[in-house]
Amino acid sequence: MRALRILLVIVVVLGGIFVAVDRAAVYFAESEAAKRIRITGATIGSTDVSIKGFPFLTQLAGGGVDEVDVEITGIETAADGRRLRISRMNAALRDVELTDGYSGATAARASGTAVISYADLTKAASDGVAIEYGGTNKVKVTGTVDVLGNPVSRSVLSTVTLVDGRTLRVHADKVPGEGVPGLEKLVRGKTDFDREVGGLPSGLKLQKIQPTADGLEISVTGTDVRLAG
Template sequence: MRRLVIALLVLVGLFIAVDYGAAALAESAVSRQMRDQIGLVDDPSVRINGFPFLTQAISGQYSSVDVEATHIRVGELQELGVRAQLRDVTAPLPMLLGSGPKSLSVKAVEGTVQIPASDVERLVPGIEKLRIENVDDYALEQVVVDEGADKSLRTIDPENAVRLVGTASMLGEKAEVSVIAVLELVDGQARITPRDIRLGGSDADPLPPAVQRTLQQQFTLRIDPGALPLAATPTKLRAVGGALEISGYADDLTLGGNAVSATG
């Protein structure tokens, strides 16, 4: 019995090793395909989800594939993150591992571009150590009630709001600047419109109108991170994880060569 158990454990170990090895080969093939598809310089990170891999490979049907790349440059932006989540992918294993042309059918794609604080900082003159923070209803109410901000801030949807915090140089002195702004998605680009600006922290007194106008111009931005991966249509802009994130969806795609086409 002991020998049988040992033999079974060895077989299980061999199966897992073969499964992971085959998955790694397939992920490498998909990575090369995605590099050309998304127009990257280097191969992105690819993960084929689900275990065991071999049962998916035999059928050629994969429930979920995640593709991710970082440090992408677009114009003045240098640290963009790109992510694509592919769902219900059809790709026969011989085709994936073969040397010929690759073609993948994808039922649904969620594409995402993340703009980190370091890239936003590059677009705001005179600002250092910029942070991107989320804002909730309580924070908006507190600014209005306790700090005397414009009452119209109460009408902002927190999902469409952001707080930008950094260090500004004013008259030879450095001070913390806190900006509550509205986020809008316009033609696939991120538009940032300041609504409340404080020097010395979020609980500081309101600024004189002239200073407020100057800083509002400084923080009014329109950021173009380029197209979303795999022809996804941008639908949402939000602050998440210390970055600005534009995301969207595409359905029924065929990926082959350097082209993306709709199958529906």
């Protein structure tokens, strides 16, 4: 019995050591992964990586990880000559394969949400245009145009849609013209626009866009998504 108790103590101690080593390895891997994440054609403000599952070391030995959650803030890219910034993006990666001597990673599947703030959307719009939340499924767009030398300002409620799975389109539902010839065309020239949403990790595609009080929420999904390397 004494030998059995000693054996049990040894097993418990070794198990504790393994768990501690495994968790330390996860912490190190998360930190290194966050530093290595790159997105072609875009700059990144910061990243946070959370590796799921236990034990991690046995997953690592197999060359992959079952689940990884990633949060990226401040993704900036050029869109139609203007900078378009994604405030933050959260992605859940599944069946992540480690490649290039553990310096790269590709997820078999991924899903998440990207958010573009109205301040950032305003910067990507035409000069002199301001965009804010307009209520259920709408954005409010305000622009000023010149009519016979006089500034005329109009605010419109607009619908935001996705075009070809990569471009967001802002289109006014109605422009109050008040009988001024050509005013609607002038206003739409300011308030209606398309902007390509670039800067997403390779393999991710836009699925659905939804205006909310915090900004435009864009659902993203993808396969063979490459985040690091």
